[in-house]
Amino acid sequence: MVNIEIDGISLEAEQGDMIIEVADAAGVSIPRFCYHHKLSVAANCRMCLVEVENIPKAVPACATPVADGMKVQTRSPRAREAQKSVMEFLLINHPLDCPICDQGGECELQDIAMGYGGDVSQFSEGKRVVVDPYIGPLISTEMTRCIHCTRCVRFGTEVAGIRELGATGRGENMSIGTFIEKSVDSEISGNIIDLCPVGALTSKPYRFSARAWEMGQVPSIASHDCLGSHVNIHVRRGEIMRVVPRDCETINECWLSDRDRFSYTGLESKQRLLQPRIKEKGQWKNVEWQDVFEHIVTKLGGILESEGPEQVGFLAHPSSTTEELYLLQKLARGLKVENIDYRLFQQDFSAQQSDPDYPGLDLTLSDVESLDAMLVIGANLRKEQPLLNIRLRKAAQENGAAITLVNTISPDLNYEPHSNVLLSPQAFADGLRGILKALYLLKGDIPPEQLNSLNVDSWQQVCAEKLLESPNVAVILGAQVSDWPNYHEVREVARLIRSLTSASGGELSWGANAAGAAIAGMVNGESGFNSYEMLENTLQAYVLWGIDPRFDVADPLQAVTNLKQAALSICVNTHYDETTETWADVMLPMAGFGETSGTYVNCLGNWQSFTGAVNPPGEARPGWKILRVLGNFMQLNDFNYTSTTEVIDELRGSICNKLSSAWKAQEGTPHSYSGSELTRVGTHALYRCDSLIRHAVPLQRTKDNTEHSVGLNESTAHRLGLIDGQKIRVRQSGDWLPMVLDIDNALADNAVRVDIGFEGSEVLGLIHKPIYIEGVSE
Amino acid sequence: MAKPEPCLTELLPQEAIASIDHWISKYPPGRQQSAVMAALTIAQDHHGWLTEKLMNGIADYLKMPRIAVYEVASFYSMYHLEPVGKHVISVCTNVSCMLCGSDSVVEHLSKRLGVKLGQTTSDSLITLKEVECLGACGGAPMLEVDKQYHENLTEQKIDEILAGLEK
Numbered sequence: 054m055v056n057i058e059i060d061g062i063s064l065e066a067e068q069g070d071m072i073i074e075v076a077d078a079a080g081v082s083i084p085r086f087c088y089h090h091k092l093s094v095a096a097n098c099r100m101c102l103v104e105v106e107n108i109p110k111a112v113p114a115c116a117t118p119v120a121d122g123m124k125v126q127t128r129s130p131r132a133r134e135a136q137k138s139v140m141e142f143l144l145i146n147h148p149l150d151c152p153i154c155d156q157g158g159e160c161e162l163q164d165i166a167m168g169y170g171g172d173v174s175q176f177s178e179g180k181r182v183v184v185d186p187y188i189g190p191l192i193s194t195e196m197t198r199c200i201h202c203t204r205c206v207r208f209g210t211e212v213a214g215i216r217e218l219g220a221t222g223r224g225e226n227m228s229i230g231t232f233i234e235k236s237v238d239s240e241i242s243g244n245i246i247d248l249c250p251v252g253a254l255t256s257k258p259y260r261f262s263a264r265a266w267e268m269g270q271v272p273s274i275a276s277h278d279c280l281g282s283h284v285n286i287h288v289r290r291g292e293i294m295r296v297v298p299r300d301c302e303t304i305n306e307c308w309l310s311d312r313d314r315f316s317y318t319g320l321e322s323k324q325r326l327l328q329p330r331i332k333e334k335g336q337w338k339n340v341e342w343q344d345v346f347e348h349i350v351t352k353l354g355g356i357l358e359s360e361g362p363e364q365v366g367f368l369a370h371p372s373s374t375t376e377e378l379y380l381l382q383k384l385a386r387g388l389k390v391e392n393i394d395y396r397l398f399q400q401d402f403s404a405q406q407s408d409p410d411y412p413g414l415d416l417t418l419s420d421v422e423s424l425d426a427m428l429v430i431g432a433n434l435r436k437e438q439p440l441l442n443i444r445l446r447k448a449a450q451e452n453g454a455a456i457t458l459v460n461t462i463s464p465d466l467n468y469e470p471h472s473n474v475l476l477s478p479q480a481f482a483d484g485l486r487g488i489l490k491a492l493y494l495l496k497g498d499i500p501p502e503q504l505n506s507l508n509v510d511s512w513q514q515v516c517a518e519k520l521l522e523s524p525n526v527a528v529i530l531g532a533q534v535s536d537w538p539n540y541h542e543v544r545e546v547a548r549l550i551r552s553l554t555s556a557s558g559g560e561l562s563w564g565a566n567a568a569g570a571a572i573a574g575m576v577n578g579e580s581g582f583n584s585y586e587m588l589e590n591t592l593q594a595y596v597l598w599g600i601d602p603r604f605d606v607a608d609p610l611q612a613v614t615n616l617k618q619a620a621l622s623i624c625v626n627t628h629y630d631e632t633t634e635t636w637a638d639v640m641l642p643m644a645g646f647g648e649t650s651g652t653y654v655n656c657l658g659n660w661q662s663f664t665g666a667v668n669p670p671g672e673a674r675p676g677w678k679i680l681r682v683l684g685n686f687m688q689l690n691d692f693n694y695t696s697t698t699e700v701i702d703e704l705r706g707s708i709c710n711k712l713s714s715a716w717k718a719q720e721g722t723p724h725s726y727s728g729s730e731l732t733r734v735g736t737h738a739l740y741r742c743d744s745l746i747r748h749a750v751p752l753q754r755t756k757d758n759t760e761h762s763v764g765l766n767e768s769t770a771h772r773l774g775l776i777d778g779q780k781i782r783v784r785q786s787g788d789w790l791p792m793v794l795d796i797d798n799a800l801a802d803n804a805v806r807v808d809i810g811f812e813g814s815e816v817l818g819l820i821h822k823p824i825y826i827e828g829v830s831e
Numbered sequence: 832m833a834k835p836e837p838c839l840t841e842l843l844p845q846e847a848i849a850s851i852d853h854w855i856s857k858y859p860p861g862r863q864q865s866a867v868m869a870a871l872t873i874a875q876d877h878h879g880w881l882t883e884k885l886m887n888g889i890a891d892y893l894k895m896p897r898i899a900v901y902e903v904a905s906f907y908s909m910y911h912l913e914p915v916g917k918h919v920i921s922v923c924t925n926v927s928c929m930l931c932g933s934d935s936v937v938e939h940l941s942k943r944l945g946v947k948l949g950q951t952t953s954d955s956l957i958t959l960k961e962v963e964c965l966g967a968c969g970g971a972p973m974l975e976v977d978k979q980y981h982e983n984l985t986e987q988k989i990d991e992i993l994a995g996l997e998k
C-alpha cells in the first residue's frame with residue numbers, strides 16, 4: 054500500500070497501480086483514449102497527461118505507476134495545457150463532422166473535445182484520407198475517424214486471441230485494418246465496436262438507424278448460450294435498435310459474443326409469425342387467438358380422449374424462459390401427459406436417474422481463470438460458449454494452466470493447450486478411462502478389473518498427474534457430449550475422474566436455459582417418452598415450443614416425417630416458413646428475445662430474471678401468457694398468473710433442497726459404443742442454434758456460417774479415393790447432401806466431420822452414427 | 832478452414848531458407864519472430880519485392896500472425912510491396928534533407944526520369960521512392976541507390992549517379 058494524493062484527495066493505492074486506475078477508483082476523471090481497463094497499456098494517445106509534483110514534464114496517467122507520497126494534479130494549468138495540446142493534435146486529422154458520424158452523441162472523442170478542445174482549429178491544411186477496408190458483415194469502418202489508439206488491435210491479440218487487425222503503414226500513412234482484404238472472423242469481434250472510442254468501427258446492422266439520445270435502455274439477459282451474458286437492449290419507440298453488453302464481472306465482464314450482440318436482427322425478419330394460423334383441409338388461414346385456442350381444445354382434447362395422453366408429446370427449446378418451461382410441463386402434466394422434454398439432441402437417456410438437478414458447473418468463471426489444470430471433454434468453446442473460452446484462454450496464458458482437450462473434432466483454439474487429443478467416437482470412453490487408470494495407479498490404488506486391458510498413453514499419464522498434483526483443477530464436459538449415443542458412459546468416466554481428484558467442474562449445455570428447463574421439470578416422467586422416443590415413434594399430437602424440427606432436434610428427418618403424420622402438430626414459435634407449413638397444423642405466434650419477461654438459469658446456477666423491452670409485433674404474445682390462457686381453456690386449475698414473477702415464485706416455492714449440478718453415480722452398464730464404419734462427428738453450427746439466430750441476416754453472412762465442409766483425415770480419404778477440396782456428397786438416413794471435402798488430419802480414422810444445423814444438414818441424421826460419403830464427378 | 836498457402840520453403844531457394852534459419856538461431860528459442868526483418872530482407876533480395884505469398888510464408892514460418900508481418904513490411908521503406916525497377920532510388924525528404932533542398936532533388940530526379948515519386952520508369956530500370964530519415968543527416972540532402980548512400984547532392988552529382996547506373 055502506498056499513499057498518494059490526486060487533486061488534493063488523499064488516497065491509498067496498491068503498489069504497481071497506474072495513476073489512472075487509482076483515479077478511476079476514486080471517481081476522479083482523467084480523459085483517455087487508448088487506455089482500457091481490460092487491455093494492456095499502450096500509452097500512445099497521450100490524452101491522459103497529468104502533472105506530478107517533482108516531475109518536470111506532464112506524464113501519462115495510464116502508464117505511470119504510483120509511488121508513495123506522489124502528488125498528482127489532473128486539472129492544474131500545466132495538466133490542462135498538456136491535455137489541450139494533445140486534443141488539438143488528435144483533431145488535426147480527425148474529421149469535424151460529428152452530425153454525419155454514426156458515433157455522434159456517444160463518442161469519446163466528441164465528449165472529450167467538448168471539455169478540452171479549442172473552439173477554432175489552427176490547422177488549415179488538408180486532412181488525411183484513409184480508405185475504408187471491408188471487414189465483414191458485422192462491422193463498418195470509417196478509417197479517417199481512427200485516432201490510432203490501437204484498442205481494437207490489442208483486443209484481437211489479448212482477448213479474442215486472433216490477431217486480425219493491425220496498424221500498417223507509417224506516420225501519416227498509418228492505418229488500422231487487415232491490410233490484405235479479409236473479414237474479421239472472430240466470434241467476439243463486435244466488442245471492438247464498443248472499444249473504439251470514435252466512429253471508426255461501428256455496428257453495420259445498427260449504423261445510421263438511431264441516435265444514442267433517442268433510445269431508452271432496458272437491462273436483459275442474452276439468450277443463446279448457457280452463460281447468460283448481461284446485456285442492455287436499446288429501444289426507440291417500441292423497437293429494439295441494438296444490443297450491447299452490460300458490465301457483469303462474474304459472467305461476461307464487459308464483453309459480448311457476436312451471437313448475443315447481433316441476434317436481435319432476426320426479430321425484424323419477414324418470417325416472423327405474426328398471427329395465429331390454422332390449417333383446415335390443407336389450407337392455411339389466419340385466425341384470432343380465441344379461435345385458435347378453441348381449435349386446440351377440440352383437437353387436442355379429442356386426441357387425449359380417444360388416444361390417451363401417451364399419444365401426446367411436448368417438446369421445448371432449451372432457450373425458452375423458465376416460466377414458459379414450467380408452465381408448459383405443468384400444462385402437460387395437468388393433461389396427464391408424461392412425454393415431456395427439452396433435451397432435443399440427446400440420444401442416450403440410459404442413466405437419466407443419475408442426472409444432476411441441472412446441467413452446470415460448480416465453479417465460478419473467475420475460478421476458471423485461476424485453474425492450474427483442466428480436462429475439457431467434447432467442447433469447441435470458441436464456437437459454443439465463446440465467453441467461457443476467454444476465461445480458459447486466460448487460465449492457459451496468464452496462469453499457465455495445463456489444459457487437456459479431448460475431442461472427436463479439432464476445436465478452434467486461440468491458446469496453446471497442454472495436449473489436444475482427438476479420438477474417434479468408438480475409442481472415446483476408453484480414452485478417458487486411460488486417464489482414470491493412470492489416476493488409480495498414481496494414487497497407489499488397484500484399478501478396477503474393467504480397466505485391466507487398457508494401456509496408459511503418455512497424454513493420459515500427464516493429464517492424470519496434472520489433475521492430481523495441481524491445486525486447482527477442473528473437469529468440464531462440453532455440450533457436445535450430451536448429443537452422443539454414449540453420453541452417460543462418458544459422463545460416468547468423467548465423474549469417476551473427478552471423484553479421484555479434487556476437481557471441480559460439471560457440464561455445459563445447449564441453449565440459454567437448459568438448467569432452467571431441468572429445474573422446471575421439463576423432462577419426461579418415468580412412464581413418459583423422452584425427446585428421442587417421442588420423435589422416433591409416431592405420436593398423434595405434438596406441441597413444439599420454439600423448435601424448428603429441421604434444425605433443432607437430433608434426427609430432423611425422422612422428426613419431420615412423424616410430425617407430418619401426426620393428427621395434430623402445434624408449432625409455437627417466433628418464426629415460420631413454408632416448410633413449417635408442411636408439418637404443422639396450428640401455429641401460435643410467440644414473443645421473442647426482448648419481447649417477454651422471464652428468467653434464465655445459467656450454467657453457474659444463477660437465476661437471472663429480465664423484463665420485456667418492447668411489445669411483441671402483430672398478434673405475437675409472450676409465451677407464459679399463451680400458456681396461461683391455454684391452461685384455462687383446457688380447464689386446468691391454477692393457471693391464473695398475472696406475471697412471470699408469480700410463475701417463478703411458484704417454481705421456487707416448490708424446490709425444497711438446494712439444487713446441485715453434481716452428477717450422481719450411475720448404476721448398471723451404460724450404453725457403450727460399437728461399430729467401425731464411417732461415423733459422423735461434429736458440433737452445432739455457431740449461428741444456427743435457434744430460430745432467432747437463423748433469421749439474423751448479418752450473422753448468417755459471416756464466414757462461420759457460410760463455409761461448411763465435410764472433414765476427413767487423409768488416410769480415410771485416400772482409402773475412399775477422395776481428395777482435398779473435391780466435390781462429394783454425404784448421406785445418412787435420407788437424401789444425399791452435396792458438400793466439399795476438407796482434409797483434416799487431426800480427425801480420427803473413419804470420423805467424418807459434418808456439423809449440425811447448417812442449412813441443408815436437415816437431410817442428415819444422428820451424430821456419431823454411420824454416414825456414407827462418395828465423390829461426385831464435376 | 833483456411834487453406835494453407837505455399838510454404839516458405841517452396842517459395843525461396845534452399846540458401847535463402849538457410850540464411851533465415853541462421854538469423855532465427857541468433858535469438859533464444861521461441862523468439863524466432865525477432866528474425867522477421869532479416870527474413871523479409873532475405874526474401875526481398877531473392878524475389879525483388881515482397882509478395883503477399885512471401886509475407887504469409889514468412890509469417891507461418893516464424894509462427895506469427897500474418898498481420899504482424901504486414902505491419903513490419905509496410906512500416907519500413909526499404910521493403911517493397913510492389914514490383915520495382917532494376918534499381919531503386921530512395922530520396923530522403925525528412926527534416927534535415929528537406930531543409931537542405933531535398934525538394935529540388937526530387938524535382939530534378941522526376942524530370943530526368945520522367946516519373947513521380949513511387950513510380951517506375953517505363954523501361955523498368957529505375958523506381959523512385961520517397962523515404963524517411965536514413966540517418967545520414969550530416970550529408971543532407973541525400974539519397975540511396977539500391978544499398979549505396981550518396982550524400983551532399985547537387986544536380987551535377989545526381990546526373991553522374993544516373994549515368995553510372997547499369998542498364
Ligand code: SF4
Pocket residue numbers: 198199200201202203204205206229248249250251253254
Ligand atoms: S479503429 Fe478505433 S479502436 Fe481501432 S485504433 Fe482506430 S480509433 Fe482505436
Ligand code: FES
Pocket residue numbers: 084085086087088095096097098099100101102113114115116
Ligand atoms: S490513455 Fe494514457 S496515453 Fe492514451
Ligand code: FES
Pocket residue numbers: 923924925926927928929963964965966967968971973
Ligand atoms: S533527414 Fe534525411 S537523412 Fe536524416
